Amino acid sequence: MKKISEQIKTxxxxxxxxxxxxxxxxxxxxxxxxxxxxxxxxQLTDIPFSFNYNHGFVVLIVxxxxxxxxxxKQEITLLGNNKIKSILFPVILFTAYSIYGINNxxxxxxxxxxxxxxxxxxIYNLMEEYAWRGxxxxxxxxxxxxxxxxxxxxxxxxxxxxIFKNFDQYGGFWIFMAFCxxxxxxxxxxxxxxxxxxxxxxxxxxxxxxxxxxxxxxSLFILLLVTWNKKIMxxxxxxxxxx
Numbered sequence: 001m002k003k004i005s006e007q008i009k010t011x012x013x014x015x016x017x018x019x020x021x022x023x024x025x026x027x028x029x030x031x032x033x034x035x036x037x038x039x040x041x042x043q044l045t046d047i048p049f050s051f052n053y054n055h056g057f058v059v060l061i062v063x064x065x066x067x068x069x070x071x072x073k074q075e076i077t078l079l080g081n082n083k084i085k086s087i088l089f090p091v092i093l094f095t096a097y098s099i100y101g102i103n104n105x106x107x108x109x110x111x112x113x114x115x116x117x118x119x120x121x122x123i124y125n126l127m128e129e130y131a132w133r134g135x136x137x138x139x140x141x142x143x144x145x146x147x148x149x150x151x152x153x154x155x156x157x158x159x160x161x162x163i164f165k166n167f168d169q170y171g172g173f174w175i176f177m178a179f180c181x182x183x184x185x186x187x188x189x190x191x192x193x194x195x196x197x198x199x200x201x202x203x204x205x206x207x208x209x210x211x212x213x214x215x216x217x218x219s220l221f222i223l224l225l226v227t228w229n230k231k232i233m234x235x236x237x238x239x240x241x242x243x
Contacts, residue, residue, distance in 0.1 A: 007143040026058035056127035063131040080196025089202035125201040133191045133200045153184030
């Protein structure tokens, strides 16, 4: 295995720095604009949704352009290397939360509200993960998993300074950064194993609440990842061994 210094030298950092710099500038400018999603939703409903997709669109567009012009071969795609198993991730997320429900003060059925909340979170996380566990992971080339996770986690955490007013709910920025790094190890492992943005987005979204449902989702997600490359032997194949 190459030393860390040797691995770092193999990476072309200029396009990565340009990618990150453009995202930071774009995110700052996007956050100065009115919440475009809310402007649309207020025409359809009186229910106040807090989701802001402004900066999500920024990271999505910048990542798409980065893939287009950087020359990096994209291997991490929407559905990855096992489409059926990838789709199971959002199915588990939506089903588990919809059955359990999420309380709200808007008078909306808790099961419907859970489905809506998961849907908005999942769509937004697709945008984020396309950048942080998509382009960023692939642009770091052949460096090892640990370095990829650290780089992704640190840059991801710093970017949130432009998103949140403060980090009090996490106990401060440094605790939040530690959480991002740990979570980045999980998400990076997921995309390297599955090559799927959908998988990372669903795993990102399961923490909309921390309760028994999130624990169930996480347990099922890990089980799917651990058994990702295993195939169930069909009856025909099984029988043929003994004929």
